[in-house]
Amino acid sequence: xxGAERRETWPLWEVxxxxxxxxxxxHAGSLHAPDAELAVRNARDLYTRRSEGVSIWxxxxxxxxxxxxxxxxxxxxxxxxxxxxxxTYYTASESVPHL
Amino acid sequence: MxxxxxxxxxxxxxxxxxxxxxxxxxxxxxxxxxxxxxxxRKTLVRQMSQHAHSEIIGMQPEGNWITRAPSLKxxxxxxxxxxxxxxxxxxxxxxxxxxxxxxxxxxxQLHTGKAKxxxxxxxxxxxxxxxxxxxxxxxxxxxxxxxxxxxxxxxPYGRAMVRICKEESFHQRQGFEILLxxxxxxxxxxxxxxxxxxxxxxxxxxxxxxxxAESPNSQQSMAWKIKRFSNDDLRQRFVDMIVPQxxxxxxxxxxxxxxxxxxxxxxxxxxxxxxxxxxxxxxxxQANALRLAKxxxxxxxxxxxxxxxxxxxxxxASSERLAS
Ligand SMILES: [Fe+2]
Ligand SMILES: [Fe+2]
Numbered sequence: 264x265x266g267a268e269r270r271e272t273w274p275l276w277e278v279x280x281x282x283x284x285x286x287x288x289x290h291a292g293s294l295h296a297p298d299a300e301l302a303v304r305n306a307r308d309l310y311t312r313r314s315e316g317v318s319i320w321x322x323x324x325x326x327x328x329x330x331x332x333x334x335x336x337x338x339x340x341x342x343x344x345x346x347x348x349x350x351t352y353y354t355a356s357e358s359v360p361h362l
Numbered sequence: 363m364x365x366x367x368x369x370x371x372x373x374x375x376x377x378x379x380x381x382x383x384x385x386x387x388x389x390x391x392x393x394x395x396x397x398x399x400x401x402x403r404k405t406l407v408r409q410m411s412q413h414a415h416s417e418i419i420g421m422q423p424e425g426n427w428i429t430r431a432p433s434l435k436x437x438x439x440x441x442x443x444x445x446x447x448x449x450x451x452x453x454x455x456x457x458x459x460x461x462x463x464x465x466x467x468x469x470x471q472l473h474t475g476k477a478k479x480x481x482x483x484x485x486x487x488x489x490x491x492x493x494x495x496x497x498x499x500x501x502x503x504x505x506x507x508x509x510x511x512x513x514x515x516x517x518p519y520g521r522a523m524v525r526i527c528k529e530e531s532f533h534q535r536q537g538f539e540i541l542l543x544x545x546x547x548x549x550x551x552x553x554x555x556x557x558x559x560x561x562x563x564x565x566x567x568x569x570x571x572x573x574x575a576e577s578p579n580s581q582q583s584m585a586w587k588i589k590r591f592s593n594d595d596l597r598q599r600f601v602d603m604i605v606p607q608x609x610x611x612x613x614x615x616x617x618x619x620x621x622x623x624x625x626x627x628x629x630x631x632x633x634x635x636x637x638x639x640x641x642x643x644x645x646x647x648q649a650n651a652l653r654l655a656k657x658x659x660x661x662x663x664x665x666x667x668x669x670x671x672x673x674x675x676x677x678x679a680s681s682e683r684l685a686s
Contacts, residue, residue: 272464272465272466273668273671273672275456275459292453292456292457292521292522292525293456293459294452294456295465297668297671297672297674297675298671298674298675298678298679301671301675308445308449309449309452309453312442312445312446312449312529313529329395332393332395332396333397
């Protein structure tokens with residue numbers, strides 16, 4: 264059987280699901296599909312069997328660019344030591360109402 | 363820039379291992395792009411792919427009963443459950459792929475018998491009551507195993523398990539209610555339920571794996587926080603849960619040594635037949651050959667669909683290129 268022996272590697276897609284109106288699409292998982300249209304259909308069957316979503320995005324996994332995992336400490340360091348970006352830094356005004 | 367963060371000092375294997383160990387010690391999750399020891403990766407690939415294969419092979423005993431289920435409602439429920447198990451297999455295959463193995467390699471390992479799946483699916487399910495016992499006892503044991511895996515140290519595995527555990531709870535209940543309906547039925551139906559529970563009780567307890575003393579890999583898995591509880595602990599927890607459930611059903615669990623132990627605060631139960639467990643594992647179960655043959659046939663017979671879909675996608679892509 265040539266069909267069974269031949270390798271059929273469908274590309275990998277990342278699936279994002281919006282669980283209800285007003286919320287962002289959130290990564291749900293991934294799946295293999297030959298094209299975008301079937302990826303959306305498979306995503307519906309795989310990730311929304313219990314009305315978990317009202318909208319689905321699929322993105323070819325190969326199209327995603329990620330930050331360098333080995334660099335993460337240095338890369339995400341700049342907000343550290345900058346507590347003044349948070350409201351909790353400002354303590355003198357703590358007891359003032361509606362502030 | 364300090365010396366410690368200098369990009370020229372590429373971290374040695376030892377410091378990578380130290381960073382990995384620190385994440386594990388802090389109960390942090392390991393993500394696909396993180397460095398991890400090769401043995402950790404291998405253990406996960408083996409365990410997660412076996413788990414995925416079990417979900418896929420596990421569709422067969424219940425799939426066989428869909429057309430024969432006694433009502434439209436039962437058929438619809440069984441279909442939904444089997445579809446869930448397919449989904450579980452797919453979540454787990456995707457999660458395993460993040461460790462660098464391809465879907466095709468995993469399927470090859472299943473089809474050639476190189477990879478194992480849970481031995482429980484090598485038992486036949488000859489009666490309708492078996493759909494009840496499988497849901498109650500087999501899915502029940504699977505849930506007891508899977509709930510702690512939601513906290514497994516490998517992020518994609520834990521996330522897949524969270525989704526799976528949410529879906530599993532209906533599986534156990536629908537099985538329990540099949541048995542309950544039979545136990546509220548005629549004498550013949552009650553006998554059918556009891557006979558089925560008699561067959562599934564011990565194999566379900568063996569799903570937790572060999573006793574701790576004979577399970578050398580467990581220690582390492584627990585140190586890596588993939589596994590959170592030992593086989594024997596999980597088995598005990600399961601027995602403690604199902605005894606009152608069996609009483610509710612009115613079925614007898616086929617174990618003369620089963621009794622409450624006041625001192626331990628647990629139920630004592632009898633020795634399991636581990637020779638049978640290893641024999642089924644080695645391939646001499648009721649259905650090993652059958653399950654694998656069916657899986658291979660399903661894969662081979664679906665080849666034209668996969669090819670056609672790919673050809674269609676290629677043609678659509680090339681005509682798009684021509685049009686632009
Ligand atoms: Fe499952
Ligand atoms: Fe299940």
